[in-house]
């Protein structure tokens with residue numbers, strides 16, 4: 001199977017990266033709503049997307065009012081095993097930075113139930129939600145992903161079976177190093193996306209970026225390498241610090 005082309009864009013700052021990501025989000029939302037009457041997007045967690053969410057929510061920016069939020073359906077790529085109001089909840093971060101500031105119908109927000117005591121049941125419930133929404137196998141119009149310094153993405157961590165999961169759509173891996181369960185979309189879903197967009201910034205990610213993009217292929221050690229859309233695009237939006245380890249940086253600098 002041919003590897004999808006990687007659209008690599010390097011920005012001088014995190015602010016420029018977030019602005020380019022917001023532009024990409026809006027452009028894809030407009031195109032998806034025009035073509036299919038809806039925009040199904042899986043949000044990434046952690047801290048990097050906060051700036052993107054704030055830009056999308058800011059009425060003084062050109063994004064919020066050009067997006068038909070009534071046709072946007074928000075999902076998550078992963079969630080911590082915590083309630084939705086917990087400081088570590090990816091849903092809570094998105095609610096504070098985005099959901100509370102845009103006119104998206106409550107029914108369009110499809111969060112993972114991190115509060116469910118049994119993480120495996122939370123994963124099964126999310127699979128039911130995906131099946132109901134997509135009337136079958138999920139194909140997201142856009143999946144946002146981050147990258148950990150250990151090259152994990154979503155909650156696909158090195159050495160966990162979820163990295164190789166090609167049947168189940170949602171898994172609930174126990175992550176030894178964090179001593180916690182997580183709920184995560186698996187490569188079975190990520191690889192069906194129309195587009196996957198990695199947003200990565202900061203010097204501490206430079207080694208992982210280099211390993212994933214230029215190192216030997218070993219998804220067990222570098223789970224972000226497991227993401228390989230079969231009929232979709234991969235975009236990497238990096239700031240200069242995160243890209244500083246790359247040998248081969250002449251790709252689309254500056255977006």
Ligand code: 6PG
Nearest residue numbers: 045046047048146147148153154
């Ligand atoms: C999470 C994630 C995870 C995140 C990376 C990067 O729930 O933490 O989804 O994959 O994207 O760990 O996190 P930062 O953006 O905080 O560096």
